[in-house]
Every structure is written in C-alpha cells, then in structure tokens.
Amino acid sequence: MAVCAALPFSSFGASLDEQLLDRLSEVAPKIDKVVLKTAINASRCAVSNGVQMPERLAVIDFSLPSSQERLWIFDLEKEELLLRDLVAHGKNSGNFESTAFSNVEGSHQSSIGLFQARESYFGKHGYSLRLDGLEPGINDLARQRAIVIHGADYVNDDWVSKYGRIGRSHGCPAVDNQIVKRVVDNLKGGQLVFKYYPDQEWLHSSGFLKCDNKTLAGKNLKKSG
Template identity: 85%
Template sequence: MVNSRRFLPTGLLAAVFAVLPLSSFAASLDDKLLSQLSEAAPKLDSTVLKTAFNASRCAVSNGVEMPQRLAVIDFSLPSSEERMWIFDLEKGQLVLRDLVAHGKNSGNFESTEFSNVEGSYQSSIGLFQARESYYGKHGYALRLDGLEPGINDHARQRAIVIHGADYVSDSWVSKYGRIGRSHGCPAVDNQVIRQVVDNLKGGQLVFKYYPDQEWLHSSGFLKCDNTTLAGKNLQKSG
C-alpha cells in the first residue's frame, strides 16, 4: 500500500489513447481496474469509489477525454481525516491520499451543505475536469471546470480551484480537531500542492462525493442518461 503523501512515477497514456476509438476509452475503465483501485485504497468506501468510477466512465463514453488519473474526494468524512485519493488509472495504483478542505459555509468539522452559487463560500459536489495550472494569490494552483449543470458548472466563474493552504495540515488537526476551511475550494496541504496540481492538470477528472439523495438520483453521470448530460460541457481537452 502506498503511504500517504508519497507520489509514485506515472506513465503516459497519450500515445495509446490517440489511436483508440472513444468506445475503447470507456471500455478501458472496466471492472478489473475498479477492483485494482479498490485494493489499492482499502480506506476509501467501496460505494464512493464505484460511484466516482462509474461517473467517470459515463463521462468518457459521452466525449470527455480519457483521464490518466482520477481524484476522489469523500466529503462525507470529517476534515480531520485524509479524504482525498488520487489514482493512476494506467497502473491501477494509488498515487496519494491526503487532507482536503471544504468551504466555510459547508460546515465546521464535517461538510453538509453544498452550492453552485458564487459567493456562497460552500463546496460543490459532482464530477469536475481539472484544467490549467497557474500562479495566483495562493501560489501554484489548478483551475477546475464543473461538468454537471446546476450542480457544479459555475466552478470556474466562482474561482473554485485546487490550491495550497497553511490551514490544511496535521498540526491544525492536532490543535483544533479539524483543518481550516476555504471559500469553497478543495484546498490541500502546501507540502503537496505541486504534486497534486502536476498529477491532475491537463484534463484529469476530480469527483467530489456526498450522499445527497437529490444529486444521487438526478445526476446524468450517475444515471448515465444521455438526455440529462449537457453536451456543451462535455468537450475533449486539447
């Protein structure tokens, strides 16, 4: 098992995927790979992982570029726990497990409220595509595009990004029993921000989970209902 906060070298899939049809992309996200990921991350709830995996498979089958890596954030866990996992989909391995913050208005120790509204200071759930890296007020960071209309598709205009923060650390957990909270961004420890960004930038998928029943029963990615997917948001990278 990979230790927390230790990254493994990853392979490149671009040359392979460039010659495969879209249907082959989706087929590569098969049950064997899901089983490998589950074994690699025994502390990640199997239902959460399966939900993230199926949403990703649905997205790929509807035109999203096949990711090399997948990040899963389980917001049903308290912020004192390492609740973010990053997987290498080529090797079926765990790359990282670490802390991640939720928005200040989503809850205190745990996150229970979510929003797609600018200025809400709440986190949003669902499937995202990690896009370009940049340097901003928080240093090295990563922009996210939400792929679910009405759920997270305002992420870019809300400036929901992955960035590093001093309040995301083991020392905060030791002192306060939780980490600090963001304005809605999934902030991570400054010690791992560069690795997180470099592993996810350029079109990788990020899935944020919470057992919100309305979302679970209405999300086009979770139902894989083509009639509920916003085609304009499902564009290939590059």
C-alpha cells in the same frame, strides 16, 4: 495512452470497470468502495460522452470529516494510488464535516460532482489548478466561482491536533502546501476530479451517475484542446 489504460472506461467494458474497482480498492483500502465505484461510473459515462480519457482520477469523499485524509489520487493506467491526504471544504459547507453544497457564486460552499482539472497557474495562493465543473446546475459555475485546487497553511496535521479539524476555504478543495505541487502536476491538463457526498437529490438526478444523455446536455461537456 496505452490501449489497456483506455479500457476501464470504455462503453463495452462493464466487467473491466469491476476489475478496476477491485484493483484500486486493493491499493486504497481506506476508501469507501461505494464512493470509488460511483467515481468510476461517472468517469466512464463522461468519457463515453466526449470527455477525454483521463490518465488519473482524484476522488474526494466529503462524507468524511476534514480531520481524515479524504483525497485520493489514482493512476488509472498503472492502477496505483499516487497520493492520499487531507483536503478542505468551504466554510459555509460545515464545521468539522461538510453537509451543505452549492453552485452559487459567493456562497463559500463546496460543490460536488464530476470536474475536469484544467490549467495550472500562479495566483494569490501560489501554484494552483483551475477546475471546470461538468454537471449543469450542480457544479458548472466552478470556474466563474474561482473554485480551484490550491495550497493552504490551514490544511495539515497540526491543525487537526490543535482544533480537531483542518481550516476551511471559500469553497475550494484546498490541500497542504507540502503536497500542492504533486496534486496540481498530477491532475492538470484534463484529468478528472470527483467530489462525493450522499446527497440524495444529486445521486438520483446526476446525468453522470445515471448516464442519461439527455440529462448530460453534452454541449456543456468541455473537451481539452
């Protein structure tokens, strides 16, 4: 990866983080700048604590209703927006909006925080992508819970037109079947996925948001091999 691509998340480049934030905000004017800044800060902290440098970053803003396109995928090297689209939340996280989140298996709720996208596979939903949650107690049971990115026929504009929202998953960030291949191919192999919600307890306790090495418990950070 080019040196310039590594700079935004370097431990010595706070001003470069601001430059990246400004550039990505320009190419994605619909994203909340606070949400994007939080995602960049969490990603930088993860890299400084041993997570591999990402080439791409996905941001999901669960504070938005599911009828709105609330998934963004950025190319960090080229500072470009690759995709913006709809994404589902878990059926027990809310109806039109998601307001409840969980790390518990069987909860059928979405989880928030920083994830690392891992291997692609073909399962019951077709071409899919496994996620590892990087935040202990917040999302680190994602693999055990089978929280993956997959395509779904209930994630599209037709559902929004008919019901005022898209369908809901069992906790997975499901996307439109028409874009799932693009999403998976852009994120597999170690890219970062950041799911945001203004949960005050998480915002004040997350090791990635505070960049507190003791809170991070580095042994839980999973590097790509």
